[in-house]
Every structure is written in structure tokens, then in C-alpha cells.
Amino acid sequence: DGGITQSPKYLFRKEGQNVTLSCEQNLNHDAMYWYRQDPGQGLRLIYYSQIVNDFQKGDIAEGYSVSREKKESFPLTVTSAQKNPTAFYLCASSIWGGTGVAKNIQYFGAGTRLSVL
């Protein structure tokens, strides 16, 4: 089945630790996105990538880093600089990073819940 796989489902971070969230897609989509979801705040864009080896900051990129070495993979690292990392993280992908409405339908993974120990 085609889809987006996020792992792990639950993750715990210790003080001063960097943690990496995995996102893999087999939809052959060019664009991939990372969102953070907090209660009552909707989805906020962290980083996005339209092509391999290129990515842009979203609205809340501070304390996060990403890489896009392969089309299928877009891992997110939550660094120790992110002082409030507890949240639900969602990865998404879409066919193409242009402005077409149909091509910008985003498909989401099941999410990773990150908590601080």
C-alpha cells in the first residue's frame, strides 16, 4: 500500500538531547512537509521541501532541522534548542510543489507524539 510512514509513534526526549523523527513516503511525491500540532492551535508549518537536497523554513523552524537526501525521506531533528518540544508532529507529502490546487492535496502520516522526560 502506498502511503506515508512516521516513526516512532511515541518518543521521549531528555533534557539537552536531540531526537530525530522519521518520515518515509512511497507515493513518489516531490514535496514533503513537517507540521507541529498543539491543542487549540491547529497545524503550524516547521519545514518543507519541494525537491531533493532543498528545503525551506516554515513558520516555526527555530530549534528544528531537516534533511532531504532522498525523495522518499524527510527526517526532522528536534534539537536541544527547542525549549518546548512536547507536541504531536505530523509529516505530509504532495505531488508537486507548484500552485495547482489538485497537486497540492497533502497526505499525512499517522504522527509522532513527542514528550519531554
Added chain:
Amino acid sequence: SQELEQSPQSLIVQEGKNLTINCTSSKTLYGLYWYKQKYGEGLIFLMMLQKGGEEKSHEKITAKLDEKKQQSSLHITASQPSHAGIYLCGALPGGATNKLIFGTGTLLAVQP
């Protein structure tokens, strides 16, 4: 900046009742997407609207985009417990961007 406002924030209905969720934008939308989310899970794509006055249906869910392309509604007919969850609207604001903006969601509970 453009924002999406959803109403109501939460909704409790009896099984079998109809309901409507609204999504309003401060500016004209280029495209509008509806998603459903179960708690602790990812978003499931429901429908996409693009043209003013457009209406789409899937099973018992109907989504409409007004003529001015600033408001969309999601209507559920004869609600069932399986309809429970969080409904979010997402919008493509237009211009040279493919970044979506999202509403804060509407939490729907359906009582048997």
C-alpha cells in the same frame, strides 16, 4: 496574513441528526481542502474545492465553497458515531506559494 476561522469549535449531536461546520477566510481562497482527524492520528483527506459555488459530496458528507471563495461549509447528513473526530479545513491562499494554512479544527462528538 491570511487566517482561517472554523466554527463551531466543538459540537455534540445525537446520532441521526444533521450538522454543519463552517470555515471562513479573511481573503479569497485559491483552493480549499477538508480533512478529518481521529484523536492521536494523522489527517485523512476528505474533499477539495476550487471553484466558486462548487459543491462535492461523498457518502453523507457534502462540502460547499461560496461564490466569493471566502467561506466553505461541511454538512453531515444523518450523523453516525463513525463521523466523530476533528474536522479541519486547509486552504491554498494563492499567489506564488504552495504552503497551506489550516483552521484550528472543529471537534465533533456523536452520541448514540
